[in-house]
Each structure stands twice: as C-alpha cells, then as structure tokens.
Amino acid sequence: MNIEQMVKKLNEIGVPKHYYSINENLSSDTHVLNHIYGKWEYFYFDEKGKQNDYKIFSNENDACAYMYAELKNEIKY
Numbered sequence: 001m002n003i004e005q006m007v008k009k010l011n012e013i014g015v016p017k018h019y020y021s022i023n024e025n026l027s028s029d030t031h032v033l034n035h036i037y038g039k040w041e042y043f044y045f046d047e048k049g050k051q052n053d054y055k056i057f058s059n060e061n062d063a064c065a066y067m068y069a070e071l072k073n074e075i076k077y
Helices: 003-012 060-075
Strands: 021-022 028-034 037-047 051-057
Touching: 003 021, 003 060, 028 060, 037 060, 051 060
Parallel strands: 021 028
Antiparallel strands: 028 037, 037 051
C-alpha cells in the first residue's frame, strides 16, 4: 500500500484527518509518518510533545500498513 491508498482507506473507515500527519507539521495527539533520507519513520506525537512507539521502515508499503493498522485500531475506541 502507498500513501494515497492508505489515505483513501483511512477516509473509508472514518478516520479524521487531524488524527494523522504525513510529511507535514507536527501537532499534538497525532500519528506521524515521515519519509526521511530514504527511510520511513512512524511515531505517535503525544500532547506533551513526546514521540511514542517510534518505528523505522525501509519501504512505504510496510510503513503505510503499520500506520493504517494503528489508526484503524484507534478509531474503534
């Protein structure tokens, strides 16, 4: 899955845009995905400015699949 496919799937399951950030500015209480130096980094940026659940992926597919699963799980609650 690539970013466009992931965003489409997130919209389909009703994940609000403010729940995530993809190569954009940081805001609190947000799942973040950045493409930096050929790698993909994912983390949750909490309300205190701390990076939680930091992960590095070597490809877009794995990074998007992980982020999608995290957001899909969060939207359940």
